[in-house]
Amino acid sequence: MFFQEPPGRPDLYASDEPLHALLRQRLPPEVLQEIRPQYEALGRATAGELWDWMIRAEAEPPVHVAYDAWGRRIDEIRTSPAWEELRKFSARQGLVATGYDERFGEHRRVAQAALLYLFSGTSATYSCPLAMTDAATRVLLDLAPGGLRDRLVAGLTSRDPGKFITSGQWMTERTGGSDVGNSETIARPSRIVGDERRYTLHGVKWFTSATTSEMALTLARIDDGGTTPGSRGLSLFCVEIGREPGRGWTGIAVNRLKDKLGTKALPTAELTLDGVEATLIGEPGRGVANISGMLNVTRLYNAIASASGIRRACALARDYAGRRSAFGARLIELPLHQATLDDMDAEAAAVLALVLEGAALLGRAEAGTATEAERRRLRALIPIAKLTTAKQAVAIASEALECFGGAGYVEDTGMPRLLRDAQVLTIWEGTTNVLSLDVLRAEAREGAFTALVQDLVARAERSYANVAAADLATLRVGVRSLIAQVKANMGRGDAAMQAGARKVA
Ligand code: MFK
Ligand code: FAD
Incomplete structure (x- = not known):
């Protein structure tokens, strides 16, 4: 009796020759020599523990428990133990910290992008909290009052799982995710603590991913006897989330978790901000401009996640083609199927090259070595890279499912998840x-x-x-x-x- 051999678990570093070549071009030999063992270990993890955690986190999606048995509001978001393993792994690997590692100078973002590229596609979208954590670090370093910055940045960039914290990014409201200037959330002056101007926030945030994070950056309209309409009336705030087990969140209610097409392991909630205290970052009324520093980092992460998903889809399709037969030959020996796989691989290599170009420019801009022309190129490259790679991620995921024939459409092969998770990449962080x-x-x-x-x-x-x-x-x-x-x-x-x-x- 015939049973199809399932696809294997590809080591996503060992088998990625375009990555090896691009890293040789992009990184000085001493940097590559130092970080290569970490890439090798991460590649092995993509075929080992990361794979196991991904499957488990997807199978045990987050649950919102609004009330305890006695009717007390507790708003617990219970995630899989595998989600927690992904958090600890991210800290130990320094997936955020590497982007701020002075040892790598202007190469820090390329060194980090390769780590994230290896990690993202097998992370059950843990790359999302990492993106927002990294981006929040950037904004806090650039704009936050010293007290706030000193309190939070060490945790956001920690390699110690016991100290590592993550951040959310709460921009989208019911009135609009693209047109953020329609936001309704109000900020009322509350008190001054040291160099921090504190406000209380009142409103509803309609999509908040990484809802178990310790902090978030968000936008609100300051009401000091009147408000300014449109995006020029929005200011940027940092919320440090207070949670007491069994007592809910301080000043925030979790309305519900979203029931999503994909990214099943990632908690994405609707929140009511009901007087939560927040610290103003930057000038009042400069909220959209100030949060755009965050968008540039998260959009690059989005492009990296697209590249990673594409690579994973290609590796799985090629592996399967060596195991499945049709018309008396392995699929890999059929010329037309071979051409399909080659085309997919060519897209994967091109997307990776684009992403590493973005990372190289960001690294130079942050290290202060970018020329004026490079800074302008980066400004255009980030949105272009985000939008093109996201569209390619959907197309390649679809092609990879087809490479599995009917099995690609069947849930317990794990393949449909590739397509579902790719679709979000075109939507969040700015649509095409x-x-x-x-x-x-x-x-x-x-x-x-x-x-x-x-x-x-x-x-x-x-x-x-x-x-x-x-x-x-x-x-x-x-x-x-x-x-x-x-x-x-x-x-x-x-x-x-x-x-x-x-x-x-
Ligand atoms: C898997 C890993 C991937 C990552 C996971 C992330 C999880 C998901 C999280 C989210 O989805 S968070 C929500 C993301 N939301 C968006 O991306 C919003 C999309 N909408 C836009 O980007 C709109 O273009 C925008 C809100 C910016 C339009 O608002 P405005 O007020 O009409 O903006 P305007 O007037 O163009 O810009 C206001 C200021 O910001 C200007 O500066 P000035 O005041 O000095 O003139 C702009 O230059 C500046 N600005 C806007 N976009 C910028 C920017 N500066 C630099 N870079 C940008 N991209
Ligand atoms: P709309 O803005 O209503 O867009 C609808 C359509 O109109 C789109 O096709 C868009 O391209 C088009 N459109 C809008 N304006 C224009 C224009 N000027 N010209 C041409 N076309 C236009 N947001 C957060 O803030 N934090 C999060 O953590 C977060 N997590 C998310 C997680 C998931 C799984 C998803 C799906 C979304 C998440 N979002 C989050 C929200 C996301 O950023 C928004 O959904 C996105 O920015 C689009 O906003 P919208 O949904 O209001 O769509």
């Missing part, structure tokens, strides 16, 4: 259209898209030194016309901007 418009605005303000394209042309010219001068001239004309088109679209109002944005993407 919203990010396309962001690129157009960045072009209008600082020529960010032009800087990116000029760099691409210069690289093409260097790479193809032997190409006929006529071809290079055509390339330059094409690029100039693309930039002109983008600029023209910016002057034609919202509808045309959107059409232009699609072309940019």
Whole structure:
């Protein structure tokens, strides 16, 4: 009797030749030598304990227990023990800490991106709390009053599981996730503690992931006898979440957990902020601009998660093709299937290269070594990388399911999860259209898209030194016309901007 051999558990570092090559290009030999053993260990974990925790965390999704047996409000969010293992593993591996590790200088974000790339696709989306934790660190370091920064940053960047804390990012309200300027949450002045201006927050946050975090950054409209409408009325706040076992959260009620298509292990809740105390970060009314430092980090993480999911899908599909037969041959020997797998692998390598370019630029910007042109390139590259890689992640996950035939559509093969988890990558952290418009605005303000394209042309010219001068001239004309088109679209109002944005993407 025939039983199909299931796919194996690929070691995602050992088998990833494009990653090895790109890291050799991107990291100085001494940095690579120091961190390579960690990549090797992480690769083994993707076929070992990470895989086990991922399966278990997905099978034991979070549960919200609103009341205890006696009717007391407790708002406990119970997550799987495997989710906790993922938290401890993340701390021990320094998945956030590496991004702030001075030893790696301007290479810290590339060194970290490779760790996250190995981790994310086998993390049951634990990469989400890590993204927001890293991004909150960035904002606190750049903008927070000293007392608040000193209280929190050490925990956010700790490698000690006993000290490591995570952060949420509460932006989205019922009135809008893209158009955050519609937010209804009010901040009322409360007291001053040292260098911290404290407020109480009142409103509803409609999507809050990583709901078991110890803190969150959020937006609210200061009401000091009147409020300013729109996004210019929003300020940035840090909430340090107080929870007493058996007594609920201080000043916050958990309304319910979302019943989601995917990211099943990740708790995502609706919260009512009912007078929770929060500390103002940065200038009042600069909330959207100030939280955008957070968005740039989380959007890069999103692109890394896309690259990681794509890589995982490719590795599984290739592994299975060596085990499954049709028409008298292994799938891997069938030319058309082989071409499909090769195309997928080519996409995976391209996405990884794009992501590491973003990480390299971010590392240089944070280390203070980026040129003005690189800073502008980074501004355009982050939203473009986020939106393109997310779309590719959905397409490749879909292709990988098809590579498994009917088994790809059956839940207990684990394959459908790849597609469900990919779909969120296009939605959160800014949808495709919203990010396309962001690129157009960045072009209008600082020529960010032009800087990116000029760099691409210069690289093409260097790479193809032997190409006929006529071809290079055509390339330059094409690029100039693309930039002109983008600029023209910016002057034609919202509808045309959107059409232009699609072309940019
Ligand atoms: C698996 C790992 C992945 C990560 C997991 C994450 C889990 C999920 C978490 C979330 O989904 S959190 C919610 C994410 N929400 C968004 O991404 C919001 C999407 N909407 C936008 O990005 C809108 O474009 C925006 C809210 C910014 C529009 O608001 P406005 O007020 O109309 O913005 P405007 O006027 O364009 O910008 C206000 C200021 O911010 C400007 O500065 P100035 O005041 O100095 O002029 C902008 O330049 C600045 N700004 C906006 N976006 C920026 C930015 N600066 C730098 N970079 C940006 N991206
Ligand atoms: P809308 O803004 O209503 O968008 C609807 C559609 O309109 C989209 O297709 C969009 O592209 C389009 N659109 C909007 N504006 C324009 C425009 N100007 N031009 C063209 N098209 C436009 N948020 C948080 O703050 N914190 C979290 O932790 C968090 N976790 C999440 C977890 C999950 C699983 C999910 C699914 C979402 C989460 N979100 C979180 C919310 C997420 O960031 C928002 O859903 C997202 O930003 C989109 O906002 P919206 O849902 O209000 O959609």
